[in-house]
Amino acid sequence: MKLHRPHLLKHTLNVANRVRQTASVAGLSLLRVAQGEKPDAMLLKETFEQLGTTYIKIGQFIASTPSLFPRQYVMAFQDCLDQTTPLPFSYIKKVLQEELEINGKTLDELFLTIDETPLASASIAQVHAATLSNGEEVVLKVQKPNVKTIMQTDLGVLHAVTKVLEKLMPSMRFASLAPIIDEIRLRMLAETDFIAEAQNIRDFQQFLTVSNNTRVVAPKVIERLTTKRVLTMSRLHGVSMIDEAAMRQYCSDPAQVMADTLNTWFASLMLCNSFHADLHAGNLMLLNDGRIGFLDFGIVGTLKAESWRACLAMMQALQDGDYRAMAQAMVDMEMTHDKDNVDVDALASDVAKMMQVVAADDKVLTSGKPFNTKEQADELNKMMLEIVEVGKRHGIHFPRDFALLAKQMLYFDRFLQVLAPDMDMFSDNRIQILAQDNTLADAASQNKDLPKLVS
Incomplete structure (x- = not known):
């Protein structure tokens, strides 16, 4: 223009x-x-x-x-x-006026109150609490200047x-x-396009509806008050899911809350248009009514169903010490455009050597325990880097969205350290890594409105 x-x-x-x-x-x-x-x-x-x-x-x-x-x-x-550093409220008010004061409606008519002290201030946006004219509590995500x-x-x-x-x-x-x-x-x-983020939220809510998931909730987008520069959402009240004592005010079993969170996220990998790729401690909370709140859908990823299955196979092979299967899974994950030319046996040999070095450097890996302590989580991160470096030598390249997935799983590992130190996300019977429930499978195949697997 x-x-x-x-x-x-x-x-x-x-x-x-x-x-x-x-x-x-x-x-x-x-x-x-x-x-x-x-x-x-x-x-x-x-x-x-x-x-x-x-x-x-x-x-x-x-x-x-x-x-x-x-x-x-x-x-x-x-x-x-x-x-x-937070921006002065005068700037925030100016953006709200430019974006929302349409059809003769002023901010005073749209909102009963807008809290001038921000809830958060990041590089792209600043977040303020507000109350709509009908009394509904909301949060305003306002884009920063230029x-x-x-x-x-x-x-x-x-x-x-x-x-x-x-x-x-x-x-x-x-x-x-x-x-x-x-x-x-x-x-x-x-x-920087909050219209796109609003669509990410709607996709996730549709997934929750079709899968009959009432344990998890995302903020409701207030459509009439959402633009590219302002995202208005219902406000959710709760506590951080790294504060077990606070969580026990609203639930009897924090470990089960974590299992419900993992089940929802794993199912979204297969049944939603995208998966939430930034569920750190600030974007995940236990609400006052006992439900689990997923917040901030600005960063999402997509992963092919075949790639996710290969990822699980790689992790299972890692736990089993089967480096040939682990190498094959790396190739099957479609991390390379020339997979037929990868020498799987040579890759398996290099993976085995790498694991021996990592194990020698840190006894944690040979303890036989799940990755559920800080030292183990850090070691898992280092191991991921080593796997990537070995793969690169064989012409294998991880897609970025796979890296987003791996990073999110490290976030979950840290949640488990606090809420369920004895839970192994890959073998605990409370966790359904694949959508094994027939209701979900039927919904995926029969419901035309359900987001399809990424093609």
Whole structure:
């Protein structure tokens, strides 16, 4: 769409200002290196956090994509923080007025109250509690200023830099950096469209309805008050699912709550358009009425049914110590476009050697216990990185959504440490990893409205 002169001038100034800010932060980091500081992964992480929105998201992408980045960077960015200084309410109010005051309705007519103190403030949006004119409690997710301009500017600069690097250093072409930046652009810009996030919520709610799941709930989207820059949802009240004492106010068995959570999520892999890929402690809660709340559907993934089955086969083979089966599952997961040329026996041999090294480094793996302590969870993360590195040597590449799935399972592992330390998510009889229930299977095959498996 063609910009009018005032808007074009403002856009140009915003771009110029962003380039200046980026140059300033990058210059300070280079100065630190010149003064003798090691240019390592931690320095890059600190620089990214100072650069804000785009670079924080890129850091999170690095952390969730071990197939594309060196181990030290993946590990460094695991805790890349997406918390920012709150914006003044005057800005939030201005956006709400621009987006919601239509058909002559003012904010005072739409809302009884809007809490000026934010519930949360991240790189893309700020969240405020509010009450609708009918008394319903809601939360308002409001996009921060110039987010799209900042992202497009940053990613445009990065894309140009990678093109130059690939020309100056032909060896860089193997890493395919430019396509990676393009993928990051698509995914990050999608996060700035709250209409898309609202659809993710509706898809999940449809899945809950068709599968007759009354144990789990997602916020209701208030359609008339949702735009690309503002997402209005019903407010859910509850407690964090890493606080067992608080949970016992609303349930008698926190372990069963965790089992219900896992069952829902595992079923969504097969029966929903997408799976929630960011269920950390801030996005999962036990509600005051005993139900389980899934929050924030800005980051979702998709996985083919065949890939998920192969993933389960790989994990089962890992537990059984069957490295030939584990190697075959890695190939079956469609992580490679040339699977017929992979030497499965050679891959199995390398996997076995890798596991021997990992086991020798950490006795936890040889304890015979489920991965349910912090040390075991950290070891599982390291092992995933090792598996990826072995796979790369055989031409196998994990798709990003598989990395999102693996990361989410690490989140679940940490929940289990608190709520059910004796539960093994892959062998406990309370957990249905595959949709074995006939009702779900029938619904999947007969109900036209049910989201189909990803093709």
